[in-house]
Amino acid sequence: MSAAPVLRVTNLHVTYGSGSARHHAVRGVDLELGAGRILAVVGESGSGKSTVANAVLGLLPDGARLTEGVVEVEGVHLTAMRERALRRVRGDIVGYVPQDPSRSLNPVLRIGEQIAEALRRHTDLNRADAAARAVEILDEVGIPDPELRARQYPHELSGGLRQRVLIGIAWACTPQLVVADEPTSALDVTVQRHVLDRMEELRAAHGTAVLLITHDLAVAADRADDIVVMQHGQIVESGKAAEVLSNPQHEYTRALVGAAPGLHSARMLPRVEPAAVTAGTSDAPLLTVRGLQKTYPGDGGAGAVHAVKGVDLDIRRRETFAIVGESGSGKSTTARMIARIIDSDSGEIRFDGEDLTAMEGERLRRFRQYIQVVFQNPVGSLDPRMTVERLVTEPLRAQRFLSRRERAATARELLDQVRLGPEHLERRPAQLSGGQAQRVAIARALAVRPELLVLDEPVSALDVSVQEQVLQLLVDLQAEHGLTYLFISHDLAVVRQISDSIAVMSKGEVLERGPAAEVLSDPRSEYTRELLAAIPGQVTAS
Amino acid sequence: MRRLLNPVTLLSALVLVVTLIAVIWPGLLAPYDPFDSVGDARLEAPSAAHLFGTDALARDVFSRVVYGARLSLLAAVLATTAGAVLGGLVGLISGTAGGRVDFAIMRVIDVMLAIPGILLALIVVASLGFGAVSIAIGVGLGATGSFARVMRAQVMRIRNEEYIEAARTMGLRRPTILFRHVMPNASQPIVAMASTELALAILAVSALSFLGFGAQPPTPEWGSLVSDGRQFIATAPWLSIMPGSVILVVVLAVNGLARNLGGNR
Numbered sequence: 167m168s169a170a171p172v173l174r175v176t177n178l179h180v181t182y183g184s185g186s187a188r189h190h191a192v193r194g195v196d197l198e199l200g201a202g203r204i205l206a207v208v209g210e211s212g213s214g215k216s217t218v219a220n221a222v223l224g225l226l227p228d229g230a231r232l233t234e235g236v237v238e239v240e241g242v243h244l245t246a247m248r249e250r251a252l253r254r255v256r257g258d259i260v261g262y263v264p265q266d267p268s269r270s271l272n273p274v275l276r277i278g279e280q281i282a283e284a285l286r287r288h289t290d291l292n293r294a295d296a297a298a299r300a301v302e303i304l305d306e307v308g309i310p311d312p313e314l315r316a317r318q319y320p321h322e323l324s325g326g327l328r329q330r331v332l333i334g335i336a337w338a339c340t341p342q343l344v345v346a347d348e349p350t351s352a353l354d355v356t357v358q359r360h361v362l363d364r365m366e367e368l369r370a371a372h373g374t375a376v377l378l379i380t381h382d383l384a385v386a387a388d389r390a391d392d393i394v395v396m397q398h399g400q401i402v403e404s405g406k407a408a409e410v411l412s413n414p415q416h417e418y419t420r421a422l423v424g425a426a427p428g429l430h431s432a433r434m435l436p437r438v439e440p441a442a443v444t445a446g447t448s449d450a451p452l453l454t455v456r457g458l459q460k461t462y463p464g465d466g467g468a469g470a471v472h473a474v475k476g477v478d479l480d481i482r483r484r485e486t487f488a489i490v491g492e493s494g495s496g497k498s499t500t501a502r503m504i505a506r507i508i509d510s511d512s513g514e515i516r517f518d519g520e521d522l523t524a525m526e527g528e529r530l531r532r533f534r535q536y537i538q539v540v541f542q543n544p545v546g547s548l549d550p551r552m553t554v555e556r557l558v559t560e561p562l563r564a565q566r567f568l569s570r571r572e573r574a575a576t577a578r579e580l581l582d583q584v585r586l587g588p589e590h591l592e593r594r595p596a597q598l599s600g601g602q603a604q605r606v607a608i609a610r611a612l613a614v615r616p617e618l619l620v621l622d623e624p625v626s627a628l629d630v631s632v633q634e635q636v637l638q639l640l641v642d643l644q645a646e647h648g649l650t651y652l653f654i655s656h657d658l659a660v661v662r663q664i665s666d667s668i669a670v671m672s673k674g675e676v677l678e679r680g681p682a683a684e685v686l687s688d689p690r691s692e693y694t695r696e697l698l699a700a701i702p703g704q705v706t707a708s
Numbered sequence: 709m710r711r712l713l714n715p716v717t718l719l720s721a722l723v724l725v726v727t728l729i730a731v732i733w734p735g736l737l738a739p740y741d742p743f744d745s746v747g748d749a750r751l752e753a754p755s756a757a758h759l760f761g762t763d764a765l766a767r768d769v770f771s772r773v774v775y776g777a778r779l780s781l782l783a784a785v786l787a788t789t790a791g792a793v794l795g796g797l798v799g800l801i802s803g804t805a806g807g808r809v810d811f812a813i814m815r816v817i818d819v820m821l822a823i824p825g826i827l828l829a830l831i832v833v834a835s836l837g838f839g840a841v842s843i844a845i846g847v848g849l850g851a852t853g854s855f856a857r858v859m860r861a862q863v864m865r866i867r868n869e870e871y872i873e874a875a876r877t878m879g880l881r882r883p884t885i886l887f888r889h890v891m892p893n894a895s896q897p898i899v900a901m902a903s904t905e906l907a908l909a910i911l912a913v914s915a916l917s918f919l920g921f922g923a924q925p926p927t928p929e930w931g932s933l934v935s936d937g938r939q940f941i942a943t944a945p946w947l948s949i950m951p952g953s954v955i956l957v958v959v960l961a962v963n964g965l966a967r968n969l970g971g972n973r
Contacts (some may be wrong), residue, residue, distance in 0.1 A: 505877055507873055507876065507877060531881065532879065534877060541874060547874045549889050560875070561879065565879055607874075
């Protein structure tokens with residue numbers, strides 16, 4: 167490391183709110199980052215990691231106050247600066263890559279103009295030169311057809327391309343420091359890899375110091391030189407990336423490393439005795455899908471999207487069958503057709519021999535008890551106005567299971583099954599954490615004793631440590647109740663932990679299917695190999 | 709807790725509490741009988757004895773304003789409730805049914821919104837006959853269109869929420885989903901909107917009775933009190949100004965409270 171660090175943060179304290187609602191988000195954080203290095207700040211939601219990033223940029227949200235501490239960039243005290251001076255620093259000396267590429271570009275300005283805007287603010291390039299330079303920058307961040315892209319609007323670019331544009335803007339004036347706040351969290355894994363590669367190239371080319379904020383320990387493991395782990399606004403551990411990961415000292419870091427799906431590969435095992443297989447259960451698949459198709463109509467047929475193009479699946483009883491794919495692969499559409507949330511165009515779905523696609527009205531309504539769904543967004547799938555007790559017993563009411571008094575007792579049992587105490591019965595969704603809400607959703611799905619659970623990205627919205635707990639819970643419940651799972655996920659690392667069989671989907675088609683071990687260790691399709699290679703954290707794991 | 713300390717909110721709440729007392733127990737606030745003259749003191753200027761002065765029949769104007777609150781406000785509340793319930797139902801049907809039903813309903817709403825509310829109320833009053841109830845129905849009908857629009861937008865948003873999808877996969881019947889999940893979640897903005905609409909309804913009701921469509925004399929009513937004072941506007945302006953100011957203050961108070969409660973969402 168060079169003698170004088172590019173970024174030095176000393177004893178940083180930030181609070182939100184005032185009076186009794188005051189919340190101490192960052193409590194005494196120290197950071198040091200040298201030129202050309204990547205420092206990853208790792209933590210879960212609420213750890214204060216994003217607040218640290220905002221403080222470094224001098225962009226704390228309303229209601230947040232920097233109460234103590236100093237932020238120095240290149241020896242200049244940013245904390246003592248006025249807003250006008252800070253604006254010159256931002257972009258010129260400190261660049262910023264925001265989290266959500268879909269909302270961080272101005273939708274009414276062309277891509278080229280947005281880069282040129284940053285250039286003209288901080289350099290004395292004239293309009294034409296700035297525009298020309300903008301095209302060069304697009305080329306540098308690996309965007310094909312840079313001249314064309316510069317003339318397009320943000321909505322014409324995919325999420326990955328937009329994030330590259332933002333990286334281009336961050337590096338436009340060759341800053342000494344770039345703060346990247348969860349730069350790839352909203353992207354598919356293969357895209358994430360390309361975007362992070364670009365960042366590393368730019369860092370190497372310009373010797374930029376990068377402050378990388380991430381919840382993903384595996385990403386930090388792959389990309390960072392040094393890691394700082396934050397919890398409850400404090401740094402609990404820091405050091406060289408390899409050391410922190412291979413030999414974590416703090417209990418919380420150990421828990422994080424243990425939970426990170428990318429860092430290990432074993433299938434989770436149930437911690438309970440599996441239920442005995444009922445005699446007479448056939449070996450025939452529980453669910454068979456043949457030639458399933460779905461086209462979403464566009465405007466006048468021109469923009470029609472052929473989302474699912476003839477999918478065949480066989481899901482055996484008591485197994486976890488995972489459909490893996492990136493956004494737009496048709497995996498969710500397939501799951502939603504199986505759960506009869508949307509109607510299929512053609513093809514057949516047989517559940518225990520009965521054709522689901524032919525079912526309508528009252529018969530379908532009654533049949534729904536056998537197939538229950540757990541959605542991606544745990545809080546969004548629960549009616550915000552209902553208590554947990556009403557939420558978990560609602561399917562019982564719908565299917566006319568049990569009497570009123572029995573239902574009240576059942577609510578407790580259901581919560582107990584998902585390891586939630588009875589004190590949660592009276593709460594409402596807004597009072598639950600993401601993990602708790604997802605447990606409630608799982609309890610609700612189990613209420614009517616279904617045979618098949620469709621799990622649509624059930625852990626994608628959760629913090630890694632919570633993700634781990636929910637996955638383990640699912641594995642246990644499966645053993646206890648002899649459930650069959652259809653598990654939809656974009657994350658191969660998670661799929662590896664839970665599934666018995668895997669189907670890989672891309673552009674509406676199944677590219678490859680088979681036992682999980684085979685697909686993962688010996689992938690036959692090029693696409694699966696690419697997906698596997700893109701999982702972060704593998705270097706460290708092996 | 710902090711929003712209660714806001715001076716505007718506090719003052720508005722105070723005004724509304726006093727108004728509420730006038731509606732429920734007018735005798736507590738009014739020093740005189742609103743129907744009887746208080747002696748020979750005709751068209752007397754405001755004084756300690758007669759806060760708002762006296763009218764041409766030597767009645768205490770303050771007492772008449774206090775007693776008039778009940779009719780004026782009940783008509784306004786009735787109008788707003790009618791508008792919210794009717795508009796809410798229409799919006800619920802429109803947003804749920806979609807397609808042609810939605811199209812047909814929304815065109816009717818467009819027509820209703822194209823006619824100024826007060827004109828619509830006038831038509832209703834003219835066909836139903838004079839009186840507070842027909843004013844309330846008329847004003848309520850005038851507000852139905854905007855309530856229906858808001859409800860429809862809410863329903864269309866809520867319909868796509870994940871918990872509605874979840875309710876379907878549980879096997880809930882359509883009406884159950886509609887009344888247990890969609891309606892309660894869609895109603896919140898309607899409640900917020902009703903509080904602002906109430907202020908408008910007070911104005912509309914007063915305007916209609918000012919024009920003589922409301923309560924017939926000697927029943928006191930705010931709009932007709934302002935109207936009664938019109939012929940003496942040069943000699944005894946307080947006859948109109950005082951009840952007029954009361955309308956103004958109450959409308960501002962309702963608005964002030966509505967905005968603070970609504971803005972807190």
